[in-house]
Amino acid sequence: MKRRPPTGRRAVNLVVSIWAVGSALMGIAILFWIIFVVVTRGLGAMNLAFFTHLPTPPGILGGGLVNAMIGTLVLTVAATLMAVPLGLLAGVYLAEFSEDSKIADFSRFSANVLMGMPSIIVGVFAYTLVVVPLGKFSGYAGALALAILMLPLVTRTTEDMLRLVPNTLRESALALGAPRWRVTLAIVFRAAKSGLITGVLLAVARVSGETAPLLFTTLNSPFWFHSLGEPIPNLTVTIFDYAMSPYPDWQQKAWGASLLITAGVLVVTLLARFTLREKKL
Amino acid sequence: MKTVLKMERVSPPPLQLAPQPAKQRRVSARGDNAFRWLTFVCSMVVPLVMLAIGADLIISSLPAIKKFGLGFLFSEDWNPVTESFGAASSIFGTLASTCIAMAIAIPLSLAIALFLVELAPPRISRTVGTMIELLAAIPSIIYGMWGLFVFAPFMANYVQPLVGRTLGFLPLFQGPPLGIGMLTAGIILAFMVLPFISAIARDVFQLVPNVVKESAFGMGATTWEVTYKVTIPYGLVGIIGAVFLGLGRALGETMAVTFVIGNAHRIAASLFSPGNTIASTLANEFSEATEPIYVSSLIALGLVLYLITYLVQVVSQIMLRRMYRAWSVGL
CATH class of the missing domain: 1.20.5 (Single alpha-helices involved in coiled-coils or other helix-helix interfaces)
Known part of the structure; x- marks a missing residue:
């Protein structure tokens, strides 16, 4: 050859x-x-006023974005409260009870599709569902949109994490006479605790930087947060508004807000990743 | 004999199988049933939401569909004053920016996956892998800020003049170097979808059995030959799934594109000129739309985007599922 x-x-x-x-x-x-x-x-935007003052009208220097920081926190917490219990229970069904039925498969498939759904579409959905009937922009609509984005993430990670729990653990608990619901909530959840927390953290990090679903649901506001029933000040829409404005002072504030959001999201994501890695080893 | 006796002595007395009180057992079964139903209902919320979004978009866009018919898809008109709307320029922009993004992202992300799996030592592979994944964690609006204030000027000052000088004879690369426009949007989109494709491509490369790879290496094949002739054909289904996943992301990406694409409702031959996408049009105009037909037309645009991404997601899910099932690894 x-x-x-x-x-x-x-x-x-x-x-x-x-x-x-x-x-x-x-x-x-x-x-x-x-x-x-x-x-x-x-x-360059970081100073005491940035964290303590309300925004100033254009042309007047100074002021801060403390109202938007609070607003973003409130929105994220509201979305988390809606999505996490639902997602955890949905994940429980898929991991513990579904026995790979067709309908569970469809639920899994839908979660994957919903994860890839453009967030602005979810914004449109929240608009027609909440803003149109109520006749005004509100925090509820934005929180709902964010919750819809969180739900499939929480569901899928919950299922994955629960499946990592060895079956012997379930069997021992069942053998002691515990009903399934107690086995799940007291034994399986405890065994998968760090994984579940990680999944929730990743989902929170993911939605806290979202802008598109808030643009025409929650809008923005230069005032303090009062109630979820009205437009709520928030960091991401503020970045969009301020970046598109011709005022250098506002653009700098947009960069300050960008730094806050980026730092928060990256730190939470990294933390979650490292705990997840330890869990898997 | 001695040991047997010993064991007998140690073993516990026979279990007394006292029948459980019937009432208590019923309660426990009832609790279990209720719990199972509760979780089942919760797990049905996700598919319901997915279908409800589709139904809702169809209902809300009915006025526009009735008024413009199928012509909506092919008309380039977009005039809120005369209330004449067409989706052609937005659809074109969505597809064009996505094509640019995929043309850049596919070779880059496959190469990154190759580096992570075949070339890099484990420690470096893990660190680099995490960094690439962090690209996916950065919020869209941050890409937008960076794109508008840093990357677009960079494109206008360095990249576009260079490309214009060398490839300017093509209509694709003519016109003033504005920085913002279709090309810049496509490149930023590429950076955004790259981590999604490379994460799955890395899985695919890793899941190819070592025996298969090693037999090729044993025949004297180089790393590239093993990748090109063994790994990629073996994992093709998964790679297609990964590409479609990235495609879906690129199609619907909103904020970053809105910042840098220029938001002009027109179809231009040059990639340097401003354009728009479905998502950017929604982001820019939705909160300002007041006339019902205007809102309805915007939602009809959203419906088009929903249908396109839904289709892409379905293809991606089928491909990935087939791959993971064939290799019996849970997704």
């Missing part, structure tokens, strides 16, 4: 390897470029 010299093949391999390393470096470079820009520009 004639041996072909491997030079050409080796060269192709080398080119592909360089391309692969280059792509990975580029991905990392983009990540750090974005973080660098957000940190350097955002730090």
